[in-house]
Amino acid sequence: MKNKLVITNDGSHSIFNPEINETYHSKHGAIVEAEHVFIKNGLLAENNKQFNILEVGFGTGLNALLTAQKAKQKNIAVNYHGIELYPVKKENYTQLNFTGLIGEDNSDLLKLHECDWEAEQKINDFFKLTKNEIALENYTSNTKFDIIYFDAFSPEKQPHLWDEKIFNNMYKLLKEDGFLVTYCAKGVVKRTMKAVGFEIIVLDGPPGKRQMTRANKSISQK
Numbered sequence: 001m002k003n004k005l006v007i008t009n010d011g012s013h014s015i016f017n018p019e020i021n022e023t024y025h026s027k028h029g030a031i032v033e034a035e036h037v038f039i040k041n042g043l044l045a046e047n048n049k050q051f052n053i054l055e056v057g058f059g060t061g062l063n064a065l066l067t068a069q070k071a072k073q074k075n076i077a078v079n080y081h082g083i084e085l086y087p088v089k090k091e092n093y094t095q096l097n098f099t100g101l102i103g104e105d106n107s108d109l110l111k112l113h114e115c116d117w118e119a120e121q122k123i124n125d126f127f128k129l130t131k132n133e134i135a136l137e138n139y140t141s142n143t144k145f146d147i148i149y150f151d152a153f154s155p156e157k158q159p160h161l162w163d164e165k166i167f168n169n170m171y172k173l174l175k176e177d178g179f180l181v182t183y184c185a186k187g188v189v190k191r192t193m194k195a196v197g198f199e200i201i202v203l204d205g206p207p208g209k210r211q212m213t214r215a216n217k218s219i220s221q222k
């Protein structure tokens with residue numbers, strides 16, 4: 001069964017994966033969700049001018065696109081790493097309507113998808129991208145990250161990507177003052193993160209969702 005494009009409530013596309021039976025984003029709005037969870041509560045939550053960011057589940061490239069746009073607008077230097085086991089196919093990524101909705105040229109999104117994997121690529125003066133085609137379960141890196149955008153399919157659909165082993169690895173990949181953000185606020189996920197040492201902060205969720213989670217590596221840093 002093939003992935004297909006769907007329109008979410010803010011007019012932006014998402015992809016529906018029939019095997020997993022889940023869309024890549026909230027039906028309440030892909031862009032609205034990404035802006036809230038990963039841009040407002042991720043990239044813009046701290047005042048730094050330089051970040052190493054890891055995205056789990058590169059997918060449509062929406063989070064990378066929004067981060068690259070904000071980096072350029074606010075002069076923030078971003079070194080972005082994205083993990084993806086099943087890269088989105090050309091027939092899908094060429095149809096995505098994100099750039100028109102955020103006032104960018106579509107070549108910006110194409111560049112994110114068509115640049116080489118497994119090597120650092122300069123996307124704009126403020127945004128470097130390294131894409132790794134690898135399972136999250138097998139991912140290691142010498143880079144230490146300031147922020148992890150944890151955007152896997154839900155724990156109901158892929159519980160093995162939300163277990164203690166994975167979060168232990170995420171914890172190790174963060175700098176001492178680093179943090180992880182995710183759209184998910186399920187009790188079992190927060191308990192698993194806490195068990196590996198994270199401090200859990202519950203934040204207001206994007207439209208259609210009551211809560212989301214920020215997990216800090218160091219306790220009470222804020």
Ligand SMILES: C[S@@+](CC[C@H](N)C(=O)[O-])C[C@H]1O[C@@H](n2cnc3c(N)ncnc32)[C@H](O)[C@@H]1O
Nearest residue numbers: 024057058059060084085086135136151152153
């Ligand atoms: C919820 S989607 C989000 C995608 C992306 N962040 C976006 O905005 O389009 C989850 C992504 O994780 C990817 N994925 C699934 N299993 C994976 C695994 N074991 N390791 C790495 N990525 C995986 C899927 O292919 C999909 O692109």
